[in-house]
Structures are given as structure tokens and as C-alpha cells.
Amino acid sequence: MFQGKKILIGITGSIAAYKTVLLVRELVKQGAEVKVVMTSAAKDFVTPLTLSTLSKNSVTADLFENDSWANHVMLGRWADVMVIAPLSCNTLGKMAHGLCDNLLLAVYLSATCPVFVAPAMDDDMWHHPSTKENLKKINDFGNHIIPAEKGELASGLFGDGRMAEVQTILATLQSHFNYQKELSGKKALITAGPTYELLDPVRFIGNHSSGKMGVAIANELVKRGAEVTLVLGPSNVSVDEKKIKTFHVTSAEEMYEVCIKQFPEMNLAVMAAAVADYTPVNTFSEKIKKNDGNLVLELQKTKDILKSLGQIKKEKQLLVGFALETKNEAEYAKSKLKDKNADIIVLNSLRDKGAGFGTDTNKITIFEKSGAATTYDQKDKALVAKDIVDVIVKNIYA
Ligand code: CTP
Numbered sequence: 232m233f234q235g236k237k238i239l240i241g242i243t244g245s246i247a248a249y250k251t252v253l254l255v256r257e258l259v260k261q262g263a264e265v266k267v268v269m270t271s272a273a274k275d276f277v278t279p280l281t282l283s284t285l286s287k288n289s290v291t292a293d294l295f296e297n298d299s300w301a302n303h304v305m306l307g308r309w310a311d312v313m314v315i316a317p318l319s320c321n322t323l324g325k326m327a328h329g330l331c332d333n334l335l336l337a338v339y340l341s342a343t344c345p346v347f348v349a350p351a352m353d354d355d356m357w358h359h360p361s362t363k364e365n366l367k368k369i370n371d372f373g374n375h376i377i378p379a380e381k382g383e384l385a386s387g388l389f390g391d392g393r394m395a396e397v398q399t400i401l402a403t404l405q406s407h408f409n410y411q412k413e414l415s416g417k418k419a420l421i422t423a424g425p426t427y428e429l430l431d432p433v434r435f436i437g438n439h440s441s442g443k444m445g446v447a448i449a450n451e452l453v454k455r456g457a458e459v460t461l462v463l464g465p466s467n468v469s470v471d472e473k474k475i476k477t478f479h480v481t482s483a484e485e486m487y488e489v490c491i492k493q494f495p496e497m498n499l500a501v502m503a504a505a506v507a508d509y510t511p512v513n514t515f516s517e518k519i520k521k522n523d524g525n526l527v528l529e530l531q532k533t534k535d536i537l538k539s540l541g542q543i544k545k546e547k548q549l550l551v552g553f554a555l556e557t558k559n560e561a562e563y564a565k566s567k568l569k570d571k572n573a574d575i576i577v578l579n580s581l582r583d584k585g586a587g588f589g590t591d592t593n594k595i596t597i598f599e600k601s602g603a604a605t606t607y608d609q610k611d612k613a614l615v616a617k618d619i620v621d622v623i624v625k626n627i628y629a
Pocket of ligand 1: 422483504505506508533534535536538551552
């Protein structure tokens with residue numbers, strides 16, 4: 232399964248390191264060439280001798296060994312992939328802040344290959360705001376996080392923070408290597424985030440969309456080889472603009488203008504933005520001053536971008552819309568498929584916890600024009616994006 236792959240394993244100080252011994256064994260068994268770098272704290276849990284025997288390579292831990300300098304740059308460049316498992320809270324913090332006080336961190340900082348991390352910590356540490364912030368940071372740096380699981384912890388407590396099982400790590404690596412550039416040569420247009428409809432120079436009508444779901448889909452499409460254009464409303468989500476051509480817009484009208492212009496060139500479009508349905512008839516050029524009476528705002532309908540693209544869609548173009556509902560979810564989603572001439576509608580229900588705006592997770596049902604409807608478990612938005620793109624790939628070649 233991993234024949235000829237060069238895999239660099241980084242081990243940090245955590246009891247979960249015992250699982251990494253099995254991971255190394257399994258990777259070697261499946262044909263990978265494995266090298267191991269460990270921190271000195273990791274040596275308290277598993278020995279370099281065990282790992283060098285299993286990996287059939289010498290294990291390095293120090294920047295200087297036997298008077299010679301360990302070439303961390305070459306190790307980072309040698310690997311097809313680096314996997315830090317377990318990732319302790321301490322090393323996570325250092326990765327998030329660019330610290331470099333051991334060989335493992337030097338290798339990580341100079342690695343040119345994709346880096347996967349499998350965090351392991353106790354429940355309280357896992358839920359600490361600094362852990363969340365650091366994970367977000369290293370995720371934004373482009374590292375791949377193999378989420379910790381719920382289960383029995385070294386402390387004897389039951390909770391979150393248990394390192395992913397060896398089989399999960401192997402499956403993640405396998406799907407990384409198997410990733411086919413199925414969408415090579417395809418052009419994709421994505422909308423994401425909210426829109427802001429200006430009332431006056433300081434106020435707007437907006438919504439709570441973060442843009443996370445749309446950006447996750449854009450990232451996934453890039454991974455599958457598509458050339459991606461993103462039209463992003465006001466959002467704090469970071470976008471790798473070297474890989475994704477990004478138009479930053481504010482209002483529904485601006486988003487519409489860009490989409491209408493770009494769509495004819497596209498093979499597929501995913502409308503994940505939460506576009507305002509109404510916009511003020513008048514935007515005041517000066518700040519609206521309060522007075523004694525009520526303020527009545529007159530709103531007019533915005534252009535429905537998804538529907539407009541549905542009207543000009545050519546036979547070979549694939550159009551994906553979203554539906555966020557609070558009741559009669561399936562019924563509304565199916566009618567959106569038809570009304571907007573979409574090929575796929577991704578439904579999230581606000582009745583599901585962990586779905587919708589602002590969260591890191593989502594829970595979706597995908598409705599296809601063929602009549603198929605598939606409901607998925609609640610997942611991290613990056614994994615939800617993978618499910619959505621799987622369905623896109625299936626439909627685009629149908
Ligand atoms: N959409 C759009 N342009 C708009 C409004 C919505 O492109 N002006 C897109 C969204 O990006 C999403 C889908 O349409 O893909 C959502 O459909 P919509 O009918 O707007 O959903 P709701 O706002 O939930 O509709 P309703 O208020 O009718 O339930």
C-alpha cells in the first residue's frame with residue numbers, strides 16, 4: 232500500500248507513543264521507507280532502539296550527535312510526508328509559534344513535504360483555548376490535523392484527546408497518497424462567506440456566516456487538481472491566495488457581478504455563500520442620525536446568484552447550491568434543486584447541533600438531481616468538503 236513512499240515519523244513525549252511503534256511497523260510492512268525523529272521527552276516512553284529496529288534506519292533526536300550536525304534540512308526534503316504522532320501540547324505550542332529548540336522542530340520547520348499531526352493529550356488540555364488556537368494556527372499554516380478521538384485517557388478519565396488509532400492514521404495517509412487529481416483541467420467557481428449590505432458609512436445588514444465551509448470546499452477542489460476561483464464576502468478565514476484566485480467582495484450585488492462574469496468559463500460552481508436576500512433601497516452617504524420616531528428601512532430583493540447561474544448554465548456545467556433550513560428541510564432542499572436548476576443541493580439544518588454558521592463542524596444531506604439523497608455524520612468542515620467534492624466528481628463525469 233505504501234510501496235516506495237518515504238515517510239518521516241516525528242515522535243513527541245506522550246504515552247500514545249506506544250501506538251506509533253505499531254504505526255512504524257505497519258508502514259514498513261506495507262513497503263514504506265521510514266525514518267524516525269524523536270524529542271528527548273519521547274525517549275521516556277519508547278526507545279530509539281525499538282524504533283530503529285522496526286524502521287531499519289537509525290533514529291535521530293539531537294541537533295548535534297557525536298560531534299556532527301544532524302542535517303535537518305535534508306531529512307525534511309527527503310520525506311514524501313512527515314507525520315508527527317503523537318503531537319504533545321508542548322510541541323504543538325512550539326509549532327504554532329515557530330520555536331526551534333530540538334531536531335524534530337528544526338525538521339518540521341524545514342520540511343517541504345505535507346505534514347500530518349496526530350495530537351494526543353488529556354481532555355482538559357484538549358479543550359483549553361490555547362490548544363484550540365494553536366491547532367487552528369498550525370492548520371492555517373497548511374498542516375493536516377488527524378483529529379484526536381474520544382475514549383479512555385492515560386489519566387484514567389474518559390474524554391477527548393486520545394490520539395487517533397493506527398488504522399485511522401494509516402487510512403489518512405493512504406487517502407493522501409491515493410488522492411487523484413480527478414479535477415485536473417477543470418475550473419471551479421466558489422462563493423463563500425456572508426455579504427454586507429450597507430445602510431450608511433458605518434452600518435450594514437449582514438449575517439453570521441464565517442466562510443469556513445466555502446473555503447474548505449475551495450481547498451478541497453484545489454487538492455483534487457481544479458483551478459479554483461473564490462468569490463469571498465467579508466470573512467476572517469485565511470485563504471491561500473497563491474493557490475486560489477480570490478475576489479474579495481462586500482455586497483450581494485458585487486458577488487453577483489463577479490460570478491456572472493466568471494461562470495461561462497467554469498466547469499462547475501459551488502454557491503456556498505450566505506447571500507443577503509434583501510438590500511436597502513437607499514444607502515445613506517452620511518451616518519443616519521437617531522431621532523424620536525421609529526426608523527423604517529425599505530429593502531429590495533437582491534439578485535439570486537445561484538438561480539441566475541442556473542438560467543445560463545450549459546449542459547456540461549455542474550451547479551451546486553446550499554440550503555440552510557429550520558423546518559421541512561428535505562422538501563425545501565428538493566424544491567431548490569428544481570427552482571434554481573441546480574444539479575446538487577447541500578442541505579444543513581439548523582436543528583442539528585454542530586451544523587451551519589460559525590462552527591468548525593457541519594452535518595449535511597446531499598440531494599442530487601438523480602433523486603439520490605445521502606445523509607452524512609457530523610464532521611469537521613474539511614471532511615464535509617471532501618464528501619461534497621466526492622459527489623461533485625461523481626456527477627461531473629456521469
Ligand atoms: N443564493 C444566491 N444568491 C442569493 C441568495 C442565495 O446565490 N441572492 C444561494 C446561496 O449561496 C445558496 C442558496 O442560494 O447556495 C440558498 O438558497 P436560498 O433560496 O437563498 O436559501 P434561503 O435564503 O434559505 O432561501 P429561503 O429564504 O427562500 O429559504
